[in-house]
Amino acid sequence: MIVGKSPHLVGLDIGSSSLKAGEIMVTKKRLTLKNFGMISIAPGAIEEGSITDPENIADSIRELFKANNIKEKNVAISIGGYSVIVKQIELQTATEKQLQETIHLEAEQYIPFDISEVNLDYQILGETEVGSNQMSVILVAAKKEMINEYIDLVQLAGLNPCIIDVDAFALQNIFETNYDIIDENVMLIDIGANKTSLNILKDHSSIFMRDVSMGCDQITQQIISLTDCSFTEAEQIKLGKRTDKISPDDLKQIVSSVISEWSIEIKRALDSYDSTNPDGQIKRVILSGGGANIKEFRQLLMDETSFEVEIINPFKKLHIAKRFDPSYLEQIAPQASICMGLALRRVDDK
Numbered sequence: 001m002i003v004g005k006s007p008h009l010v011g012l013d014i015g016s017s018s019l020k021a022g023e024i025m026v027t028k029k030r031l032t033l034k035n036f037g038m039i040s041i042a043p044g045a046i047e048e049g050s051i052t053d054p055e056n057i058a059d060s061i062r063e064l065f066k067a068n069n070i071k072e073k074n075v076a077i078s079i080g081g082y083s084v085i086v087k088q089i090e091l092q093t094a095t096e097k098q099l100q101e102t103i104h105l106e107a108e109q110y111i112p113f114d115i116s117e118v119n120l121d122y123q124i125l126g127e128t129e130v131g132s133n134q135m136s137v138i139l140v141a142a143k144k145e146m147i148n149e150y151i152d153l154v155q156l157a158g159l160n161p162c163i164i165d166v167d168a169f170a171l172q173n174i175f176e177t178n179y180d181i182i183d184e185n186v187m188l189i190d191i192g193a194n195k196t197s198l199n200i201l202k203d204h205s206s207i208f209m210r211d212v213s214m215g216c217d218q219i220t221q222q223i224i225s226l227t228d229c230s231f232t233e234a235e236q237i238k239l240g241k242r243t244d245k246i247s248p249d250d251l252k253q254i255v256s257s258v259i260s261e262w263s264i265e266i267k268r269a270l271d272s273y274d275s276t277n278p279d280g281q282i283k284r285v286i287l288s289g290g291g292a293n294i295k296e297f298r299q300l301l302m303d304e305t306s307f308e309v310e311i312i313n314p315f316k317k318l319h320i321a322k323r324f325d326p327s328y329l330e331q332i333a334p335q336a337s338i339c340m341g342l343a344l345r346r347v348d349d350k
């Protein structure tokens with residue numbers, strides 16, 4: 001905690017295709033959007049969550065802050081993917097202090113990495129059932145190596161990483177800020193360029209979480225293999241640029257094969273969730289990330305699951321000043337979600 005400084009910070013989402021930075025001001029009455037900006041990063045500068053070209057990304061972070069006139073140096077970032085494990089476990093009821101001493105031993109069996117290689121965090125949710133002497137705890141383990149890579153990157157950009165969150169928690173935070181959930185289980189799905197995170201919420205806590213290596217880059221890569229064009233050009237074609245390098249039918253076919261793969265993977269996760277939560281029916285699915293913009297995907301998911309599938313609006317309950325273009329905000333809303341969730345955090349949060 002930085003004593004005497006404003007508790008306000010900048011949410012910085014370091015994605016594998018673009019960086020997003022945003023600020024939310026809290027006044028007594030409401031949350032106000034202060035800033036939001038996005039910038040692409042060099043293809044390949046982040047691979048499988050690992051930062052392969054820190055100088056290049058640090059330059060892009062500086063450029064993003066400058067372009068959006070962001071002066072604040074304290075930032076909240078998040079990590080995700082395979083190097084982060086989030087699990088709800090049941091333990092014998094204990095105090096916070098007792099748990100602090102035993103959590104490493106308890107956690108060992110749930111974590112597929114060497115315990116000495118991870119940073120552990122946890123949150124006690126409460127007693128499982130009244131008088132059961134068992135309590136539910138959310139366990140978060142992240143590889144130290146990965147956390148350090150992200151901290152080094154942010155410092156290289158001249159910023160101060162105050163909070164290291166988890167992608168799925170940031171998303172949950174912005175979702176709960178904007179939507180009223182009444183006693184229903186919700187599945188949040190964030191489809192980025194290279195990873196997809198699935199998170200099922202019940203009573204405001206995450207009861208199932210899975211990150212999968214799939215995303216919109218799969219479409220770009222298939223366009224490249226078919227047309228032999230550059231990454232940048234394939235990306236533009238994917239986003240609708242007219243071209244004679246690929247027929248509309250072939251493009252449609254690529255999109256359709258990739259989104260069916262996504263849908264199969266999501267259904268697999270749902271089956272695995274159903275087998276352990278027979279009463280926890282999901283009624284609502286909320287999509288975020290760039291993949292949420294693919295209309296055919298939303299439709300496919302609705303057809304195949306019969307859930308209500310919505311696209312997230314992270315700005316729904318925020319006060320938005322006139323200088324922001326509403327159509328721009330609408331267009332980037334799904335991609336801004338994690339960043340906005342991070343922008344809700346304060347310097348002195350745990």
Ligand SMILES: Nc1ncnc2c1ncn2[C@@H]1O[C@H](COP(=O)(O)OP(=O)(O)OP(=O)(O)O)[C@@H](O)[C@H]1O
Nearest residue numbers: 015016017018192193194195216289290291293335
């Ligand atoms: N309308 C669209 N149709 C197809 N793809 C889209 C569309 N809009 C955005 N995308 C794709 O979404 C991806 C970017 O999404 P997002 O910003 O959520 O990813 P990221 O956070 O950078 O990546 P990750 O979280 O996987 O590291 C890009 O691959 C982009 O081409």
Ligand SMILES: [Mg+2]
Nearest residue numbers: 015016192289
């Ligand atoms: Mg992302």
